[in-house]
Amino acid sequence: MNDMPEARVSDSASWFLSTARERIAGLLDHGSFMEFLPPTERVQSPHLALFDLPVAFDDGVIVGRGRLAGRDVLIAAQEGQFMGGTFAEVSGAKLLGLIRAARDNDKLPRAILLLLDSGGVRLQEANAGELAVAEVMRAIMEARMAGVAVIALVGGRAGAFGGAGLTAATCSRIAISEQGRTGVSGPEVIETNKGVEEFDSKDKALVWSVTGGRNRRLIGGADAYAEDTVSGFREAASSLIDRAPTFDLATLQAEQQRLSARVERFANCSTAAEMWRVLGITAPQSIRDMNDAAFVKIVADVKEASHDGR
Amino acid sequence: MDNLKLSYATRTPAAGDRQSVLVGVVASGNLEVLFERKLAPHECVVEIATPIHGYDEVWKAVVEDFVERVSPGGLYISINDGGARPDIVALRLMQGVKTMEVNHE
Numbered sequence: 001m002n003d004m005p006e007a008r009v010s011d012s013a014s015w016f017l018s019t020a021r022e023r024i025a026g027l028l029d030h031g032s033f034m035e036f037l038p039p040t041e042r043v044q045s046p047h048l049a050l051f052d053l054p055v056a057f058d059d060g061v062i063v064g065r066g067r068l069a070g071r072d073v074l075i076a077a078q079e080g081q082f083m084g085g086t087f088a089e090v091s092g093a094k095l096l097g098l099i100r101a102a103r104d105n106d107k108l109p110r111a112i113l114l115l116l117d118s119g120g121v122r123l124q125e126a127n128a129g130e131l132a133v134a135e136v137m138r139a140i141m142e143a144r145m146a147g148v149a150v151i152a153l154v155g156g157r158a159g160a161f162g163g164a165g166l167t168a169a170t171c172s173r174i175a176i177s178e179q180g181r182t183g184v185s186g187p188e189v190i191e192t193n194k195g196v197e198e199f200d201s202k203d204k205a206l207v208w209s210v211t212g213g214r215n216r217r218l219i220g221g222a223d224a225y226a227e228d229t230v231s232g233f234r235e236a237a238s239s240l241i242d243r244a245p246t247f248d249l250a251t252l253q254a255e256q257q258r259l260s261a262r263v264e265r266f267a268n269c270s271t272a273a274e275m276w277r278v279l280g281i282t283a284p285q286s287i288r289d290m291n292d293a294a295f296v297k298i299v300a301d302v303k304e305a306s307h308d309g310r
Numbered sequence: 311m312d313n314l315k316l317s318y319a320t321r322t323p324a325a326g327d328r329q330s331v332l333v334g335v336v337a338s339g340n341l342e343v344l345f346e347r348k349l350a351p352h353e354c355v356v357e358i359a360t361p362i363h364g365y366d367e368v369w370k371a372v373v374e375d376f377v378e379r380v381s382p383g384g385l386y387i388s389i390n391d392g393g394a395r396p397d398i399v400a401l402r403l404m405q406g407v408k409t410m411e412v413n414h415e
Contacts, residue, residue, distance in 0.1 A: 019335050020335075021332070038330070038332075039330075039332045039342075039344050040330050040344065040346060049311060052311055052361055053361060054311070054336050054359055054360065054361055054390045054391060054392055055336070055359070055390055056335070056336045056342060056390055057332065057342065057344055057388070057390065058332075060336075079335055081335045081336075081337035081340070082335055082336050082337060083336075
């Protein structure tokens with residue numbers, strides 16, 4: 001299948017700063033990763049040359065299988081540094097093929113890890129990219145119905161926005177780090193469409209407090225909080241596979257109920273800190289500055305953070 | 311895109327037995343380099359695709375220096391460039407050829 005050797009990646013390596021290949025090498029048991037359509041196959045974008053742009057030999061998405069702490073898994077990783085991490089025709093097809101294979105073949109591992117790192121669809125291949133997102137979302141739901149746990153890991157430089165944000169929201173469970181950000185419309189898009197009064201994308205403290213991992217975890221938008229290390233995400237991914245909910249009507253109704261309650265509860269909040277106060281956190285301003293261990297303790301006491309929805 | 315294909319005769323074959331490796335990513339100021347052990351032991355080809363026009367002579371100088379230093383016989387080296395500086399290119403080439411030397415465990 002391939003002979004792409006894995007570099008040794010230390011457990012303490014920053015997830016945020018690592019490349020997609022480094023994340024896979026560090027996350028999975030050493031030597032267990034087998035890549036499908038590796039770079040030597042040159043399955044790459046046929047469109048970028050038109051724009052005088054360089055291609056990547058894997059089109060910015062790596063797919064394959066391996067073992068996570070001894071458990072067989074399928075895995076896909078977006079390279080956030082290549083064109084902002086993209087959904088495009090070829091990379092989308094690679095991702096889709098992996099998820100559909102899991103859906104259709106119960107001999108394959110019953111867990112898929114999606115290492116999302118993307119601002120959304122590649123604009124140079126926008127129509128194909130949008131189609132890929134729609135097909136990936138449908139395939140994830142069909143795979144979940146077939147009993148596959150689909151786990152999103154969000155902690156890369158590009159975050160998970162646009163199509164990647166939608167994809168994350170379709171997964172069984174989501175793990176996020178402090179540096180991770182997720183949403184549908186990114187900060188610049190909101191500002192462009194609704195004005196700077198609505199959301200100032202230059203205000204990094206605001207952007208991180210609203211879209212960042214700590215807020216997502218506190219309001220239940222993510223199901224596990226990972227330290228920004230390879231081992232942090234490994235622990236989070238392992239625990240979430242075991243806690244993946246059954247994908248049925250009861251789960252969807254619980255999710256609908258959870259989201260309706262959330263809209264009602266936070267209706268009058270205009271900052272993340274106001275939401276944290278509503279959640280019963282006595283010193284909401286300190287959330288941003290505390291270390292990971294202190295934050296995990298606070299999360300344990302917040303009811304909204306854990307739920308049966310998704 | 312500027313596309314270059316440079317061919318060299320090398321003194322010795324490249325060390326190690328790995329068949330392929332990819333280093334780097336295509337990003338601003340960076341590049342990805344794919345190494346494949348698929349040529350005759352005393353041949354080396356370096357193929358470059360870059361969106362930055364007019365630097366053929368600089369590419370040739372950097373690659374020639376690399377070939378002279380490590381004698382990467384048998385390797386087919388393909389580069390997708392994102393506008394990397396010559397020093398980054400030289401480091402990536404060295405990183406890749408060293409990774410090709412490490413044997414499977």
